[in-house]
Amino acid sequence: MGLFSGLFGKLGVSKKKVKVLCVGLDNSGKSSIINQLKPKKTAATELVPTVGFAVEEFAKNNLNFTVFDMSGQGRYRSLWEHYYKDVTGIMFVVDSTDKIRMCVAKDELDTLLAHADVRNVPILFLANKMDLPLAMTPVDCVAVMELDRITDKPWHISATNAMTGDGLDEALTWLADQMSRSIRY
Amino acid sequence: MSAPIAAPPQRSPWLHAWRDPVANLKAFSPCMRLVDLNGDGDYKLIVADAERRLKVYRNTSLISENVLLDTPVSMCVTYTETSKPRVPSVAVASGPHVFIYRRLRPYYKFSVPPTPLAQAEANVWTKLHSGAMDIAEAVDALVAARDGGTLLTTRSVDLINTEALDERTALVDAWRGAPLTHQTVITCMEVIRKNMDEEDALSQLVLGTEAGSVLVLDVTGVTIVNRFQLPSTPVYLAITGLYDVEYRLVCACRNGSIYTIKNGELSGTVVELEAQPCGLARIDKHILVACMGAVVHAYHIKGKKSHSLFMPAPVAAIEVLSLERMRSVKALLVSLHNGEVRLYVDKSIIATIHLDDPAVGMRFGAYGREEAALAMVGKAGTLVIKMLQRTANLESSGAPPGPPPEQDIPLAIPKKTRLYVEQTQREREQATEMHRIFQRDLCKLRLNTARAYVKVLTDGQGAQSYTVGQSVRLTAGVQGLGPLFKLRLNLQNLGNKPVVDLEMTFSANTMLYKLHTHVLQLPLLLPSVTYRCDCDVESIDEAGASDMVRVYVCTPTSKVPVISAVVTMPLSEVIMDG
Ligand SMILES: Nc1nc2c(ncn2[C@@H]2O[C@H](COP(=O)(O)OP(=O)(O)O)[C@@H](O)[C@H]2O)c(=O)[nH]1
Ligand SMILES: [Mg+2]
Numbered sequence: 001m002g003l004f005s006g007l008f009g010k011l012g013v014s015k016k017k018v019k020v021l022c023v024g025l026d027n028s029g030k031s032s033i034i035n036q037l038k039p040k041k042t043a044a045t046e047l048v049p050t051v052g053f054a055v056e057e058f059a060k061n062n063l064n065f066t067v068f069d070m071s072g073q074g075r076y077r078s079l080w081e082h083y084y085k086d087v088t089g090i091m092f093v094v095d096s097t098d099k100i101r102m103c104v105a106k107d108e109l110d111t112l113l114a115h116a117d118v119r120n121v122p123i124l125f126l127a128n129k130m131d132l133p134l135a136m137t138p139v140d141c142v143a144v145m146e147l148d149r150i151t152d153k154p155w156h157i158s159a160t161n162a163m164t165g166d167g168l169d170e171a172l173t174w175l176a177d178q179m180s181r182s183i184r185y
Numbered sequence: 186m187s188a189p190i191a192a193p194p195q196r197s198p199w200l201h202a203w204r205d206p207v208a209n210l211k212a213f214s215p216c217m218r219l220v221d222l223n224g225d226g227d228y229k230l231i232v233a234d235a236e237r238r239l240k241v242y243r244n245t246s247l248i249s250e251n252v253l254l255d256t257p258v259s260m261c262v263t264y265t266e267t268s269k270p271r272v273p274s275v276a277v278a279s280g281p282h283v284f285i286y287r288r289l290r291p292y293y294k295f296s297v298p299p300t301p302l303a304q305a306e307a308n309v310w311t312k313l314h315s316g317a318m319d320i321a322e323a324v325d326a327l328v329a330a331r332d333g334g335t336l337l338t339t340r341s342v343d344l345i346n347t348e349a350l351d352e353r354t355a356l357v358d359a360w361r362g363a364p365l366t367h368q369t370v371i372t373c374m375e376v377i378r379k380n381m382d383e384e385d386a387l388s389q390l391v392l393g394t395e396a397g398s399v400l401v402l403d404v405t406g407v408t409i410v411n412r413f414q415l416p417s418t419p420v421y422l423a424i425t426g427l428y429d430v431e432y433r434l435v436c437a438c439r440n441g442s443i444y445t446i447k448n449g450e451l452s453g454t455v456v457e458l459e460a461q462p463c464g465l466a467r468i469d470k471h472i473l474v475a476c477m478g479a480v481v482h483a484y485h486i487k488g489k490k491s492h493s494l495f496m497p498a499p500v501a502a503i504e505v506l507s508l509e510r511m512r513s514v515k516a517l518l519v520s521l522h523n524g525e526v527r528l529y530v531d532k533s534i535i536a537t538i539h540l541d542d543p544a545v546g547m548r549f550g551a552y553g554r555e556e557a558a559l560a561m562v563g564k565a566g567t568l569v570i571k572m573l574q575r576t577a578n579l580e581s582s583g584a585p586p587g588p589p590p591e592q593d594i595p596l597a598i599p600k601k602t603r604l605y606v607e608q609t610q611r612e613r614e615q616a617t618e619m620h621r622i623f624q625r626d627l628c629k630l631r632l633n634t635a636r637a638y639v640k641v642l643t644d645g646q647g648a649q650s651y652t653v654g655q656s657v658r659l660t661a662g663v664q665g666l667g668p669l670f671k672l673r674l675n676l677q678n679l680g681n682k683p684v685v686d687l688e689m690t691f692s693a694n695t696m697l698y699k700l701h702t703h704v705l706q707l708p709l710l711l712p713s714v715t716y717r718c719d720c721d722v723e724s725i726d727e728a729g730a731s732d733m734v735r736v737y738v739c740t741p742t743s744k745v746p747v748i749s750a751v752v753t754m755p756l757s758e759v760i761m762d763g
Contacts, residue, residue: 027554074556074575099245100553103200104572111576134246 017064018179021083023112024093025105026072029128032162033093034069037172052076061176067091077108084117088179089124094145096127096135096159106145113150122178123155124171130159131166154178198528198536198577202558203245208568211235212546214464214502215259215373219550219560221385222289224270228551230560230570233257233277241289242568244553251289255279259374263388265404271385276406278371283390285406295406300367300396303335310340310365313357320344320353336396338367369396375422379404380429389428393419399436399446401428413446421465423472425486433486435472437462443474443484454488464503468515475500481519492532498523501564504547506573508557514579518559520544526561528579535579542567656680657687657710661736661750667757668724674736674750675717678710685709686741691720693734698754699723700734707738722754729757 022030031047031054038058050071057066068083070076090112094105112118127141138157142148147155156178158171216233222241230242239251258280262273275286283295309326312318318326327341337345340360347353373393378386389410390402397418401411417440426432434446443456443465456472464475471491472484479496481503498521506516506528517529526538526547542563552558557573612619656679664671672691678684687707691700701721710716722734731754737746 025554077575097244098553100202100570101555101572103202104555104575107200107574 015059015062015064016180017066018088018176019086020065020067020089020091020175020179021070021080021087022067022091022093023070023080023108024072024091024126025095025098025101025108026074028072028093028095028098028105029126029160029162030072030091030093031069033091033126033128033160033168034067036162036165036168037065037067049073053079061173063176063179080108080112081115081117084112084115084119087121088182089122089175090118091124091126091175093126093128094141095129096137096141097129097132099134099136102136102141102144109145120153121182122175123150123153124175125155125157126168126171127157127159128162131161131163135159196574197538198574198579199538199559199571200574202555202570202572203568204570205245205568206542207566208247208562209566210240210546210562210568211566212562214504214546214548216257217546217548217560217562218260218262218275219548219552219558220262220273220275221271221551222273224272224385226554228553228558230548230552231260231262231275232546232562233260239275239277239286239289249289251286253277253279254284255282258371261374261376261390263376263390263404263406264385265387265406267387273385274406276374276390278374278392281368281370283371283374283392283402283406293406295390295402297369297371297392297394297400298409300336300369300398302338302365302367303330305330305333305335306337306341307365314361320350320357324353336367338365340365367396369394369398371395372418372420373422375424377401377424377426377428377432377434380427382427391422391424391434393422393436397438399434411449413451415444415451416440417442419444421462421474423465423467425467435465435467435486437465437474443472445486445488456484456488456490458482463500466503466505466517468505468507468517473503473517475503475519479521481517494519494529494532496521496527498525501543501545502547504549504559506549506557506559508573516579518547518549520547520561526559530579538571540567540569542569544569657684657738657748659736659738659748659750661752663722663752663754667729667755668759670722670724670754670757672720672722672734672736672752673717674720675715676707676710676738677715678712681712683709683711687747688739688741689718690737690739691722691734692737693722694732697724697726697730697732698734699725724754724757726757727759729759731756 022034024030026049031050034056035043035047037060038056050069052071054069055066056069070080092109125147127136127138129135138159142157147157156174158167160167160171210232211234212232218231219228220231222229232240233253234240235256237253237256239253240247241249256279257277259278261276263276264271264273272288274292277284281297284291285293306327309318309323313323324345327337327345331337344353344356347356371392372395375391376388377391378388387404389404390406392400395418397415399413399415399419400409402408403410415436415438417438419436419438421437423435424432431448436444438444441458441461443458445452445454458474458476460476460478462474463477466473470486472486473481475481479499481494481500483491485491496519500519501522502520504518506518508514516535518526519529520526520543522543524540524543526540526544527534528536540563542565544561545564546562547559549559552560552570555572559571561569658677658679660675662673664673687710689705689707691703693700705718708716734752734754736750736752738748739746
């Protein structure tokens, strides 16, 4: 398989398609992260707050990603649940400097985890804006959001900087790895 | 009667965001605002602290602190320009002035013009200074003027309230030569929008003064564009409408009445409250006024009473919870002195927060990037921030208020038995005697209680003691066979405060015993730690007779020992002399 997939990968034919839902509160850096993941030439230089949602497609880690960049603003958060059903993975972005809204992020996560449509998919937590002073460490985030209670799904947390891309590759590799495991060839 | 049947416990709609128990804030609701200070969508909390500080909180930290010139009464946020980004001015009212800050820098000061002097009062002061009237006469004349309805200057009020003659003379001398002016002070301040009902639309300040006037300033805060005179001092203002279109200023006054100014005229509808107002809010067409005596009354804006909400404790602050962007909800937040913060939709209670430090100041609005946050300042200075869940169910339960349906289900009351009938018969016939017996027993009970009380006060005996406010436990034991004994004493402070300055003294029959120590200075007793002290006692009686040793623990402040113990010594072995 290795040889073929490598070969096919280069040819760009057999790459598996994955759907990833990117959620998190507004201003946490979801659009910036997705922008950073996209190939350099298609990346936007200026970002405005996302309205509703945006769909981005790119290839990474031998997978064809379709990412739903959901708007995090309060009035659009109710849209998230419509996408839970057929995603292969979830990215949950947290602004690690926004301590005051950690309770809100936790509440939205609780709602997500309790939703019937969320299946046994891997969840990647990104503690974003790690470059800023007063940013909470991933360990703090795990404690505040009580992530250790998630036992029925694989999850992982990384500190990231969406401006430079630091930490993103390692995090994406984990997600891609988890997702390739769960999809059948 | 059993307690009202509570609704099944549901998840609280409040998320706990942050609590700073050492924020050390001193502010009531009028001195707190949630505002987008830089026009970037990141809302801050500004507090005009009674310690003369203007503090700004962002996220979980205090980001700026400016010194205020005077103790603030109220603080408002106004928008004076239409330029973008929308940066508000902060207006802080203290004394007769309104200090206006832009980007947290002092920008402009508005002063309330002095009120004209009452002729009678002016005459009294002229005569007093010229010597035509002595101080006692002047005070009588001023009191008469005050009782006649004249609003006196602070100078006259000070003179009336000073008791001693020499102090009065000193006051009069100090003011000699200084012109008498009637400078009133600001008691409350709110904001009215000019012509657009948006959060950051142009707005004007509305001031209430001690002299009972309500002033409306222009957008820049420089000139008075309208002035109204009320029969009493306004203490709370609630404002609806737009100044250029249609508006109402609802003023709760210190005389316990609520007056309404409608489109430039003082309207005839006056609401008279049973008690002094201690909070005012408006939800759509309702005026909600919290009164002394743990009740919130709701009136229709035209003056008709709608309903009352009765509280289990006095009200400390009220605030409106209003959500507009995501959904339209308006509710009332009531903070009580017992630490509860209740959320009411119409007449039904939706949720309650329990705080250790009762909130005396409360603001609901946007904080950080969250639209629905509640900032609370406690009596002891704690700052608490809660956030409303996005999906919180704020519907009133819909059950009609009034008696619960259980009331209509008849109780299974057993039939009257013969015994019951006989008993009632007896009660009817021998009522007087029964009453007399009851009175006698009551009397006896009171006597017993009083005796027990006297005993507690005078005793200071037994193994535990609660006298003079301290509770100390003393246990004593004897070791040894004699003639040398060791008294072992264990002391334990059962209270929750350390006890100092205790002494322990011993007394015994000196014919029988020789004590090696008579007085022991005790160390500081920390709560619940056991302290051990020993005292050597030697039996000097040849026959080895036994007696008691008394141990007293005393404080320098009371004649009654904190605690005492009587230790019965065992018979002593007699030393056989060769
Ligand atoms: N310093 C820093 N700023 C970031 C980072 N990620 C995002 N931002 C900034 O955060 C803001 C919101 O980003 P955006 O991607 O629009 O957030 P979204 O609402 O979650 O999509 C933008 O101004 C970004 O420049 C980061 O890692 N570090
Ligand atoms: Mg976005």
